Amino acid sequence: MSVVNDTIDWFSDSAHWSGEDGVPHRLVQHLGYTGLTVVIAAAIAIPIGLWIGHTGRLRGLAVVSSGVLRALPTLGVLTYASLFTGIGIKAAIFTLVLLAIPPLLAGAYAGLESVDRQTIDAARAIGMTEWQVLTKVEAPLALPLIVGGFRSATLQVVATATVAAFVPGPGGLGRYLIDGLALSDYPRVVAGSVVVIVLALILDGIFVLIQRAVLGSRPALSPTSA
């Protein structure tokens, strides 16, 4: 049980709570990467996903390309990209964006697909333009699945940002894991892992609350993504 005691000691050392290498700073960095990545990925994936879902076109392409993106090993993409971009954060952000796109895309187009055709036909019949159908009918009804996409994307990025620390440049919580391993400083490794796991669980919990809020008055439409 010495690992547990060592880890508790690590956490109670005030030196680990301040400065560049402190938990708060690393945590904010980690969240910063996550936020930036998800925003970039959403800016790419959400419009495409909505377009595919609304028009029904290129659906096969979306399924296949997100399948391929999923099979790509993140660590390989990261190391390959960083040989080109050099030391820095660029390769990590690029890789994380690539990883975050499939769930966001799937959430958007599957969300629109899940909307009852009759509802859409009714919206058209009462004279809504295509844009109104999309923004006033389809998107709101698809919201639970779209939020589900954000939830998966965010959690995947939080997890993978840890792996991204393998390349020098990115800070974040992964530094504790990768640097600690390199130095055989196991208390640091375990403490870093605990912080990452707790962060992931808290973020997931927040998304559960958001999904509940989004469902709000529509309990009948059960959240297929949980």
Add this chain to the structure above:
Amino acid sequence: MKWLNANWDKVIDLLLDHLWLSGLPILLGFLIALPIGWYANRHRRLRGFILSVSGILYTIPSLAFFLILPSIIGTGFLDPINVVVALTVYAVAIMVRSSADAFESVAPAVLDAATASGFSAVGRAFRVELPLAGPVLLAGLRVVAVSTVSLVSVGALIGVSNLGSLFTEGYRTDNNPEILTGVVGIVAVALLFDALLVLAGRLLMPWVRAARTPTRAPISVRLRSGRA
């Protein structure tokens, strides 16, 4: 190609490591999740609880999971067992939801008919429910396979050798072809497992081919797959 030609032996060794490190968790995950999913579907009140727990398990970041397992199960820090256990937990987490959905997709009337025609509870589970749940189970298993194959590579960071080792080594030695070999190798293993599962599905469920549309994994599973 030059690098690959000169390093075939090494790549083959890493490939074999990769195959067992990913194959074992896929198999174990399926075998463990199947009864849990079946049970969750039978007991509605427990269903939500079981699915929540599996969801929480899947939330744990992989690298952190690999590194924290030794203090929980008492293995060595760099032991391949940590990778196998963590990946099995993820496989179970995805597959429990998939199999609960799969058993749910079996029409209650069919089950009543089976009972009426004299199937015992066990016989009904194995000879009626399981085959009918098959297509959805297969869809979930394919997702598990692809994500497991990809996740094994993270194990290279803790020194467990597999095709992901080509990434860590290639990065240190500034060797593009080596990294590329790893990426292509892992995608190939993922496609191989996927093809084997599809083939197994055709052999075990010849009647499914008649259906036009391929069964897809539930959206919850599709949203979540693919991570590190």
